[in-house]
């Protein structure tokens with residue numbers, strides 16, 4: 046039996062998310078209730094009550110796919126597959142895109158599945174890491190590093206922008222270069238856009254990769270930007286019919302079709318997506334200001350590389366082990382920080398998440414804890 050590496054990030058949240066009151070590290074944005082969502086989208090509870098709970102169309106509701114496609118120039122409803130969950134898209138891609146001797150290049154650090162699933166399929170030695178490079182106050186990407194990793198066996202490049210955890214967004218020029226490299230070498234590009242549209246003021250937005258190259262397989266969904274992770278709604282954009290058929294075949298083994306209530310609510314949410322996104326950005330920007338002030342008060346303990354987009358940042362802490370600090374903090378102060386080790390970073394980094402309303406209160410508790418340590 047070929048086993049798979051532990052999904053450390055999800056083990057971590059399974060252990061702490063529902064019993065630690067003050068959380069500083071969530072990647073999703075503040076959510077809404079079903080009632081609030083229906084009100085925003087002008088849909089009545091009776092309409093929801095009338096929904097049939099039969100099986101749904103396996104590729105996803107055609108009306109919803111049409112609405113989604115309208116947001117991506119050149120993409121047609123038939124290019125979109127609605128998934129059972131966003132994370133399922135990573136599993137399906139790893140299964141459908143790769144043969145045993147293929148090589149994969151993954152941007153790291155990364156959400157574990159973006160590394161582990163591909164390693165599971167082709168073997169750990171065939172997955173190469175294209176690593177972010179830290180500067181004094183930000184992260185940088187070197188496209189020459191990517192070019193050097195390509196061999197005749199390379200089949201796939203895996204990226205995620207806006208990036209979890211660094212909050213990096215490439216410039217339009219960098220994205221063009223990335224697309225050129227992929228097309229020049231006839232590679233596929235698995236492009237995770239779960240944080241699409243979460244762009245902070247002062248950052249130049251970039252187009253969806255689905256509109257830049259047909260070699261991209263784009264993953265998107267409602268969990269992060271729109272604050273609706275409980276809907277479990279995600280989709281893949283695949284503009285190659287043969288590949289899409291292959292992905293659909295794998296999906297029959299994992300979820301068959303999307304859950305009917307989720308599709309109904311996702312259709313309502315998509316109608317008010319700008320409102321949901323703007324609400325998330327406003328919360329992130331407010332929390333980033335609190336973070337700026339906090340880090341200015343603790344210059345010796347942290348290196349703050351401010352994110353440009355997305356809902357997270359990767360912050361260096363000058364302690365021997367973030368994992369140990371996280372355990373003590375959760376136990377003694379009820380404050381949750383997320384060790385970067387679960388995301389392929391090291392034990393001197395933590396991921397922070399800025400999308401939740403409770404962030405400032407959690408930051409205050411964290412600071413009180415730090416002050417107590419100095420007093421001891």
Ligand SMILES: Cc1ncc(COP(=O)(O)O)c(C=O)c1O
Nearest residue numbers: 130131132156205209237239268
């Ligand atoms: C980059 C990235 N891709 C995919 C996912 C999976 O999304 P979901 O948890 O909604 O399935 C996450 C969740 O944290 C993520 O950060």
